[in-house]
Amino acid sequence: MSSSPVFVTRPVLPSLTDIMPFLERIWTSRVLSNNGPLLQQFEADLARYLGVEFLSIVCNASLGLVLALRHYGITGEVITSPFSFVATSHAIRWAGAEPVFADIDPHTLNLDPAAVEASITPRTQAIMAVHCYGIPCDTEGLAAVARRHGLRLIYDAAHAFGVRKNGHPLVAEGDLSVLSFHATKVFNSFEGGAIVSPDRETKLALDRLANYGIVDEVTVSEIGLNTKMSELHAAVGLALLPRIDEIIDARDHLANRYWQALSQVPGLHCLCPPGQPGQNSYMFPIRVGPEYPMSRDALHARLKEDGIFARRYFHPLISDLPMYRDLPSAAPENLPNARPAGEQILCLPLYPDLPEADQDRVIGIVSQPC
Numbered sequence: 001m002s003s004s005p006v007f008v009t010r011p012v013l014p015s016l017t018d019i020m021p022f023l024e025r026i027w028t029s030r031v032l033s034n035n036g037p038l039l040q041q042f043e044a045d046l047a048r049y050l051g052v053e054f055l056s057i058v059c060n061a062s063l064g065l066v067l068a069l070r071h072y073g074i075t076g077e078v079i080t081s082p083f084s085f086v087a088t089s090h091a092i093r094w095a096g097a098e099p100v101f102a103d104i105d106p107h108t109l110n111l112d113p114a115a116v117e118a119s120i121t122p123r124t125q126a127i128m129a130v131h132c133y134g135i136p137c138d139t140e141g142l143a144a145v146a147r148r149h150g151l152r153l154i155y156d157a158a159h160a161f162g163v164r165k166n167g168h169p170l171v172a173e174g175d176l177s178v179l180s181f182h183a184t185k186v187f188n189s190f191e192g193g194a195i196v197s198p199d200r201e202t203k204l205a206l207d208r209l210a211n212y213g214i215v216d217e218v219t220v221s222e223i224g225l226n227t228k229m230s231e232l233h234a235a236v237g238l239a240l241l242p243r244i245d246e247i248i249d250a251r252d253h254l255a256n257r258y259w260q261a262l263s264q265v266p267g268l269h270c271l272c273p274p275g276q277p278g279q280n281s282y283m284f285p286i287r288v289g290p291e292y293p294m295s296r297d298a299l300h301a302r303l304k305e306d307g308i309f310a311r312r313y314f315h316p317l318i319s320d321l322p323m324y325r326d327l328p329s330a331a332p333e334n335l336p337n338a339r340p341a342g343e344q345i346l347c348l349p350l351y352p353d354l355p356e357a358d359q360d361r362v363i364g365i366v367s368q369p370c
């Protein structure tokens, strides 16, 4: 095929015109990092957009998750999802804790509260759940399990930028929620992330942990890390934030086109129906079932022949990676829903400026692969 390749995602950039005034402020102030004026403004504007009161911007979500666990001193078992990006479990290990995998719900692809409860031992200290593809977890179910057993509930909200559940910001759920502003996410600052806190005291404690544990010129209260965001990254975020509604609308439009074209294809199940209030259309995952004319992997390869690079998120499962697969909780019998999800789900190309003609090439093959 001579047509240009289509990748699963393509980052959104602010215009150079929009970012220039922020860069001029940096060059004038010579403040490059350490809670500078742009970072403070980015924090305030983001909090307002997300509808939360307290958040700490950090340099990426992976370290945000590590700080969240360190804040609560969690070094025991943390129950988490095998159906996620590898950073979720890696963060648990970097915090010095132990991931324990529990199964997911086959419809939401998120941790199943009953499976979580069945995985609790005397060593369990926390649950780290993921709102996979921006689909909300059963937040009430998970909160009930956490409450019954005295566990912390931390959300990896890397996919959940701007998502609302019953009109409320999803990132306000749990003890802490961690967002990612990596280049490939719904909203980006090239690299970046944020931790949403329930109160000012927690926010300030996380800010301190993000800055080596420094309290003042002569006082260091704990073994903190450096997870600060630079003014340059804050400038990117500030220049892009005013366009976020337009970005999500463009995603919704394309997700809707996929839905119209693919939801009736025999053997395919589209996991994210459009038109749900508060969704962010981060991904368009399809489940390739046994009645479809070919397997998920064959469809993935077929698309590749035409230069279309769909992605098998999440395959392999985290629990199948070499550093985790020997854990007792990684056993296939423990993960009866996660296993087929890892083998059947394919995420189709979706980004705000994906040309409809390219999307139609994807649709043409997926709707009639043979």
Ligand SMILES: *Cc1c(COP(=O)(O)O)cnc(C)c1O
Residues within 6 Å of the ligand: 059, 060, 061, 062, 063, 084, 085, 087, 088, 130, 156, 158, 159, 179, 180, 181, 182, 192, 193
């Ligand atoms: C991207 C991602 C992360 C890591 O975010 P970074 O900001 O790149 O560190 C963590 N969890 C999930 C589910 C992700 O998709």
